[in-house]
Amino acid sequence: MDYFLNEEQLMIRDLARQIAEEKIVPVRAELDETGEFAWDVMKTLAQSDLFGLFIPEEYGGLGKGCLELSIAVEELSRACLGISTSFAANALGTYPILLFGTDEQKKKFLPDIASGKKLVAFGLTEANAGSDAGGTQTTAKLDGSEYVINGTKQWITNGGVADIYTIIAITDRSKGPRGASAFVVEKGTPGFSFGKKENKMGIRASATTELVFDNCRIPKENIIGKEGMGFVVAMKTLDNSRTGVGSQGVGVAQGAFEEAVKFARQRVQFGHPIITFQAIQHMLADMGTSIEAARALVYAVARFIDSGAKDVSKESAMSKLFATDVAMKVTTDAVQILGGSGYMKEYPVEKMMRDAKILQIYEGTNQIQRNVIGQALIKEAARNK
C-alpha cells in the first residue's frame, strides 16, 4: 500500500533495504548460528548515516523523526531481527540523552552516536526489576563531585559492544518511585564491567549481557535530568522507542510472509502448487491483511509522536502490542506454510519465528502494554465523565 512517504523517506527505505539485502541476508544464518556480533553490518550502517537518522542536525545527525527511524528499522528487521535489535537498542539508549540531556551532554555524546562511532545501550532491567521497574536495586550515591554506582543490570542489549550506557539507579530509596535517577556511564570507567553474553533462543546476532557496577565512580555531570527523574526518563524513553519495536514486528512479519508466498508458489503437492489451495490462500490473506494493519498503525503512531504530541503512552503501547502479536502469528504461520521445510534451518522462517518471540517480551511485555493501554483508557473515561 502507498503510505505517501516523501522523497527522503523513500530514500531511507531504499537504502535500508539495499543494506538489508546485500549485507545482512547473506550473513544472517551464520550470525544466528555463531551468535557473533555483526560489526561489519554496523560499520555499513554507520557509513550510510543511518545511526544519525533521529539525531538533530546540530549534533551531526539528519534531524529526522520516529517515522523515518521506524522505516529503517522495519527494513532491517525484514532481513534479520538480531541485527535490527542492535540498531534499535541504540536509539533506545540514546533517547534519555536526546529527551532529557543538557546541551553539554548532547554535544559530548550525540555526534559520536550519530556517526555510528559509538554504540549505545539502555540499562533498566535487573534480576528483581523486570516488568516492575520499582524493584530496581542498583544504587547511585553522591560522593563529592562523583556518583558511586553499585548493582547489576541484566539482559542489556548491546552490553559489552556499546561505549555509552544510559542506566537507571536509585539515588534515594526513601522517595519510592521518585527516588530513581538516570545516568550516563561510559565503557572503560573503573568499576564497570560486563557479565557473560547470554545464550538466547533468537535475535542471536544481538549482544545481551549483564552490566556490573562495583563502586563505579562517574562525574556528577553524568546525571540525566534531575535526581528523582529516573523513572520519568525511562518511561518517556520507552514511549518513544516502542513504535520501533512495532516496526521490528512489521519487518519480520513482512520477511516471513514473502518467504511463505514464494514457497507456496513453488511447492507442488497433489499435482498443484500449494498456493492454489484455498486453505493456504486464506492463511496468506490473513497474514497480508494483518501486516498491513500493523504497518498502518505503526506509521500513524510514529507520525503522531513526530507531531510533538505530549502524551503518547497509550498509542505507542498499542503499536508495539499489535504489531508484535502480528509478528508472532505471521512468523508461526509462515513456518506452517513451509511445512517441514519451515522447520529446517535451510529456510529462514524458523529463525524469524524464534526471533519474533522477543518482541512480545522486551521493552515491556505485551501484558504490560495492555496494562498501559488499560490505565490510559481508565484515565480518559474519568476525564470525559
Added chain:
Amino acid sequence: MKIVVCIKQVPDTAEVRINPETNTLVRDGVASIINPYDMHALEAGLQMREAAGAGTVTALTMGPPQAENALREAVSMGIDEGVLLTDRAFAGSDTWATAYTLAKAIEHIGADIIICGKQAIDGDTAQVGPEIAEFLQIPHVAYVRKIDSLKDGSIIVQRLMDDGYDIVESSLPVLLTVVRELNVPRMPSLKGKMAAKKAVIRQMKASDLKADVNSLGLQGSPTQVRNIFAPEAKKDRKMLEGSSEEKVDQLLKELAGLKCL
C-alpha cells in the same frame, strides 16, 4: 591530489536478454547501472582521498544525457563532482574515440591519478583505460588488485597476472585500471543521496574540449561494427553419462576412436 574516476553507465546484464532474430541486446526496460568494475574504481578513489585527508574525486562519464544518473549515484557514494561529456558529436565512438575524448576532458579537468574499471561489462574490451593513458602520454598500470603505497608523487601497486601478481611502481600522474579484488565498494550514504539529488552535474560538450573534431564520434572511430552475431553452436557434441569412472572409460574410448590417443 586530484583524482579522476572514469565511469560508464551500462545495462544491468543480469537482466539483459538477446533478441534471437536480430542477435542484439534487448535494452528496453533494462535498468542501467554503473559498470561494476567502475564501482571499485570509485571506491579506490574515495579511499585514496580519505587516506590523504585531502584532495578531490571527480567522476567522469561520456554518454547520453541520462548517464547523469550514474554520476548522481557516484555523488551519493561521496565523490566531489560529476562531469558528463555529452554531445551528438560523440555518438558512435569506438574505444579509440572514447579514450581520445575522455583524455581531452581529463586534460581540461587536470588529474594526478586516473582510475578506470578494468573493462565495461557491455563491451568487455578493456581498451579504454590504457588508451586514455596513451593519449595523455602518461604511464598506466592495468588490473590493479592492491595499492601498496601512495606518497611523494609515486605509487606502488600490485598488478594481477594469470600466474600471480607484479609489483609495479610508477610516478604520477598515472592511470590505473582496477579489478574486483581491490576493494568492496561502499554503500551510498543518506547524506550522499540527499546531496546527489541536489548536485549540479557539470556538462561538457565537444566545443568545451581542445579536441580535433575529426577524432570524435563515429568519424573518429577506426572500428566499424559490420555485424553482431552469436556464434553458431557446433552440433557434433556428445554428452557422456554415468559415474566418473564410467565417463573416463568412455572418454578414453572416444578419444582413441578419434585417433587422438
